Amino acid sequence: VVVVYIDEDTGVDAPETAGTNDFPFKSLLGALIHTSKTIPNAEYQTRKSQTGEPAETREEYKPVAKAALKKAKNAHAAHLKKEAKQAELAAKEAEQKAAREAQLEAAKAIKLVEDSSKPATKKIKIKDTTNHRNVRVAVSGWVHRLRQQKNMIFITLRDGTGLLQCILADKLTETYDALTMTLETSITLHGEIKELPAGAHAPGGHELIVDYYTVIGRAPGGDEAITNIVAPDADPQTKYNNRHLTIRGDVASANLKVRAAVVRAFRRSYDDLGLLEVTPPCMVQTMCEGGATLFEFDYYGEKAYLTQSSQLYLETCLPSLGDVFCIQESFRAEKSLTRRHLSEYTHIEAELAFITFDDLLNHLEDMICRTIDYVWNDPQIRAFIQELNEEANREEKKRFEKKEVAEIKHYEFKPPQRPFRRMKYEEAIAWLNEHGIPNEEGEPHKFGDDIAEAAERRMTDILNTPIFLTHFPFELKAFYMKKGPSDPRVTESVDCLMPGVGEIVGGSMRMDDLEELLAAYKREGIPADPYYWFTDQRKYGTTPHGGYGIGLERLLAWITGRWTVKECSLYPRWMGRCTP
Numbered sequence: 001v002v003v004v005y006i007d008e009d010t011g012v013d014a015p016e017t018a019g020t021n022d023f024p025f026k027s028l029l030g031a032l033i034h035t036s037k038t039i040p041n042a043e044y045q046t047r048k049s050q051t052g053e054p055a056e057t058r059e060e061y062k063p064v065a066k067a068a069l070k071k072a073k074n075a076h077a078a079h080l081k082k083e084a085k086q087a088e089l090a091a092k093e094a095e096q097k098a099a100r101e102a103q104l105e106a107a108k109a110i111k112l113v114e115d116s117s118k119p120a121t122k123k124i125k126i127k128d129t130t131n132h133r134n135v136r137v138a139v140s141g142w143v144h145r146l147r148q149q150k151n152m153i154f155i156t157l158r159d160g161t162g163l164l165q166c167i168l169a170d171k172l173t174e175t176y177d178a179l180t181m182t183l184e185t186s187i188t189l190h191g192e193i194k195e196l197p198a199g200a201h202a203p204g205g206h207e208l209i210v211d212y213y214t215v216i217g218r219a220p221g222g223d224e225a226i227t228n229i230v231a232p233d234a235d236p237q238t239k240y241n242n243r244h245l246t247i248r249g250d251v252a253s254a255n256l257k258v259r260a261a262v263v264r265a266f267r268r269s270y271d272d273l274g275l276l277e278v279t280p281p282c283m284v285q286t287m288c289e290g291g292a293t294l295f296e297f298d299y300y301g302e303k304a305y306l307t308q309s310s311q312l313y314l315e316t317c318l319p320s321l322g323d324v325f326c327i328q329e330s331f332r333a334e335k336s337l338t339r340r341h342l343s344e345y346t347h348i349e350a351e352l353a354f355i356t357f358d359d360l361l362n363h364l365e366d367m368i369c370r371t372i373d374y375v376w377n378d379p380q381i382r383a384f385i386q387e388l389n390e391e392a393n394r395e396e397k398k399r400f401e402k403k404e405v406a407e408i409k410h411y412e413f414k415p416p417q418r419p420f421r422r423m424k425y426e427e428a429i430a431w432l433n434e435h436g437i438p439n440e441e442g443e444p445h446k447f448g449d450d451i452a453e454a455a456e457r458r459m460t461d462i463l464n465t466p467i468f469l470t471h472f473p474f475e476l477k478a479f480y481m482k483k484g485p486s487d488p489r490v491t492e493s494v495d496c497l498m499p500g501v502g503e504i505v506g507g508s509m510r511m512d513d514l515e516e517l518l519a520a521y522k523r524e525g526i527p528a529d530p531y532y533w534f535t536d537q538r539k540y541g542t543t544p545h546g547g548y549g550i551g552l553e554r555l556l557a558w559i560t561g562r563w564t565v566k567e568c569s570l571y572p573r574w575m576g577r578c579t580p
Contacts, residue, residue, distance in 0.1 A: 507548025
């Protein structure tokens with residue numbers, strides 16, 4: 001009888017192990033796996049050469065107990081059964097692979113030829129498909145969704161203007177291009193737009209019955225497939241690193257389309273109210289909101305900054321162009337990683353001449369409501385907003401389940417109702433104290449406190465109405481804001497607060513008295529000389545005037561229910577992120 005040796009401390013379970021005294025196996029199962037066929041009637045002996053007790057028994061091999069041998073043989077039988085199953089699966093996979101390769105090789109020989117007897121195609125965008133039903137058309141785009149069945153392929157095509165369901169059948173599904181179709185492949189499809197029968201559903205209520213197509217750019221599959229690069233559950237940094245791919249998704253693209261609609265609506269509202277659009281510079285040599293948040297750079301040997309606001313330049317336009325607005329990028333070097341801050345954001349700003357503070361508030365209320373009404377009354381954009389809010393509720397539920405938030409917030413955007421509540425800063429201080437909402441030090445609020453964002457938002461959510469919070473202490477506001485005529489402690493300033501999001505607008509009346517402005521420069525330690533062009537507005541025909549700024553991304557976050565303003569920017573920039 002051949003003896004096979006096992007040392008549980010120093011042995012090795014491997015095909016090349018001899019199973020001798022000098023080269024033992026490590027386990028009984030390992031020995032059975034590697035010797036059961038070559039040494040069918042072996043005797044198995046075992047030891048523990050380093051850990052055996054008592055120590056004097058460590059060098060001695062002893063026959064394996066019958067119970068242990070029976071248990072090991074049962075495990076070995078299960079192992080053989082598993083091996084056989086794996087071999088069967090491997091053979092089946094090899095057979096399928098060979099069949100697939102043969103199918104692909106045969107598919108290369110199939111060439112599609114456009115039927116010359118059919119009418120010539122008319123090249124259209126997906127947005128125009130409804131007006132071209134029962135007409136032979138050519139539509140180009142990217143494969144957004146893909147479902148393959150026997151002798152039939154369903155493609156949801158995306159071209160940026162909409163989605164279109166496309167049907168490929170019979171020979172069209174047998175080509176190499178069809179068999180290797182991947183998401184994000186760019187393609188041109190020819191065929192007729194047919195209305196769907198009652199009860200069937202597809203974007204636009206119709207589908208393209210394809211009779212010919214050409215692949216323009218094949219997208220990768222496998223590990224490089226877009227669904228692996230930016231999977232729905234990918235972490236945020238991965239999505240931002242691949243923002244160029246993320247924006248192809250339904251959520252990101254819908255958000256950007258709402259953004260475009262909001263900008264379009266602002267321009268329409270300003271046109272309604274007679275404001276003229278101007279384009280101030282982004283490279284400046286003066287500050288507007290304090291030096292701590294300036295991006296400084298070298299401008300041909302001179303110190304310059306990226307603008308924090310276009311307000312000062314807008315004021316200079318009033319005497320020649322009348323009331324003006326701009327939609328420009330502003331930059332804040334705030335070392336903040338909150339979900340409400342960006343280093344670069346789109347700033348909607350306006351300045352109006354010959355107005356009172358009440359005129360400014362009335363204008364702001366009209367602008368906000370008018371703009372949102374334009375957006376909301378567009379059926380396609382309203383559908384995007386509702387879908388985005390529904391998606392926001394699903395994401396909020398996930399955050400709650402992960403204990404990232406203490407309670408679930410419900411997102412359901414509705415246009416604000418007029419009139420907005422008007423509340424002075426001093427009244428807000430009293431309201432917060434009456435409702436037990438402390439300041440950041442845990443103390444009751446007092447006049448002069450800069451009301452924290454969290455307290456401000458909580459108040460707005462409890463009142464559940466848009467609020468014009470007005471008359472902030474002058475120490476809390478920018479140097480150019482006009483003081484209240486009846487209370488010099490405060491400024492004629494306003495923040496517009498919305499339920500669920502907080503501040504979306506900041507504005508004020510501007511100082512129109514030359515001496516008062518010069519005194520403000522001195523008080524703030526700002527040299528007056530670089531601001532000569534701004535100061536001259538009070539010298540050459542001053543007038544009461546005021547204005548405001550709206551952060552577009554914050555406004556969008558409110559409308560679309562976004563968790564962070566970063567989702568509302570095409571390529572967001574914040575501390576640590578300046579790519580792609």
